[in-house]
Amino acid sequence: MSASTRGHRERIVYETAQHLRRAGVGGTGLRQVVADAGAPRGSLQHYFPGGKDQLVGEALGWAGTWAAARVEHHLARMRRPTPARLFAAIVEDWVADLESRDFERGCPVAAAVVDCADTNDAVRQAAASALHTWQRPITAALVTMGRAPRRAQALSTLMLCALEGAIVIARAQRDTAPLRLVSRELAPLLDA
Amino acid sequence: MSASTRGHRERIVYETAQHLRRAGVGGTGLRQVVADAGAPRGSLQHYFPGGKDQLVGEALGWAGTWAAARVEHHLARMRRPTPARLFAAIVEDWVADLESRDFERGCPVAAAVVDCADTNDAVRQAAASALHTWQRPITAALVTMGRAPRRAQALSTLMLCALEGAIVIARAQRDTAPLRLVSRELAPLLDA
DNA sequence: TGCCTAGTATGACGGCTGTCATAGTAGCGT
DNA sequence: ACGCTACTATGACAGCCGTCATACTAGGCA
Secondary structure, three states: OOOHHHHHHHHHHHHHHHHHHOOOOOOOOOOHHHHHHHOOHHHHHHHHHHHHHHHHHHHHHHHHHHHHHHHHHHHHHOOHHHHHHHHHHHHHEEEEEEEEOOOOOOOHHHHHHHHHHHOOOOHHHHHHHHHHHHHHHHHHHHOOOOOOOOHHHHHHHHHHHHHHHHHHHHHOOOOOOHHHHHHHHHHHHHHH | OOOHHHHHHHHHHHHHHHHHHHHHOOOOOHHHHHHHHHHOOHHHHOOOOOOHHHHHHHHHHHHHHHHHHHEEEEEHHOOOHHHHHHHHHHHHHHHHHHHOOOOOOOHHHHHHHHOOOOOOOOHHHHHHHHHHHHHHHHHHHHHHHOOOOHHHHHHHHHHHHHHHHHHHHHHHHOOOHHHHHHHHHHHHHHHH
């Protein structure tokens, strides 16, 4: 397996995730994905014999892993981390992304859930798994900050709910104010 | 305009909204919509010359109006309303809907944003407008409960963000726990 | 009676979708 | 040199999509 071919596979997964963020599952065409990835069309049936479902599933897996890595990244950079500061850092990532790309892209997990939760259980499970991958390091960090495990779980769930909803509303309004608002409003509750 | 034909138009709009909730914009086929609405296909180009965009826009408008009516309904039934109690009532609507329909349907506004925010500005504006229609009575109610206008606006935004995100996550996990959680966790903050 | 409008019916159109069958190439191990 | 594997290439397939053109029916109104 040469380096370039492995590159093809990874680039297809990455590009799929980006397409999901822009147009959802139904709006993501596989021909367009491989074209944007600079990969040959034949790679699709070679690397993803499970078809679109497999590809979308891997894209969600990649997104979850990436999001978890961002959480770790923020934690590593903080001198005195608190739940609210962690949340603010995650939110700031999204503010920057939305503003720099003109609200083009949302969360791929939300896109998959909205399009497939009722019609495609494999994709729904992949979305749930990605969410879990994302939430786990947040919960763990809150525990190290002194919260009881149950409490940490509740607070990280609250963070993700507020964040996902704020992303949707921010894109609808083309305004990042909702994101900043949830970060600010939840801060005292998170650090209490 | 006879009663039955007006019924056709309204039923098409309603059925479109329900399809949006299940499969998003891309997954909603117009032939299927009119079939489920019990309406003739010809009604589509007669009532909605603007095509799918117009239809989706009207479906979002209907959804926003319906949601606002639910808010008023809850307020009318409460003896001593508080922000947290209003939020709990709205959340309970969604818990009941998700549980009774096996997590089939989410929020049509979120579906439209996720699928079209980048590719279809008319639909995006309709979604923003529906959100506004929904939020307005909430904000107004918070003002009558004694919050300053700015504060009421912030709190109602927080409510909708947490709610929309919790719906997405609940559908991913097929579990209404996130909805109940945001209702419980935000209560002290809302009623503070 | 006769027009005019509202609503319905139906078929066709081009385009895009995911999937599959088939054939081809490159390169490495033996 | 041979064969095997990894990967690429390409065309065809059926199916659904939104849209449009065209023609039909019924009912009110003059």
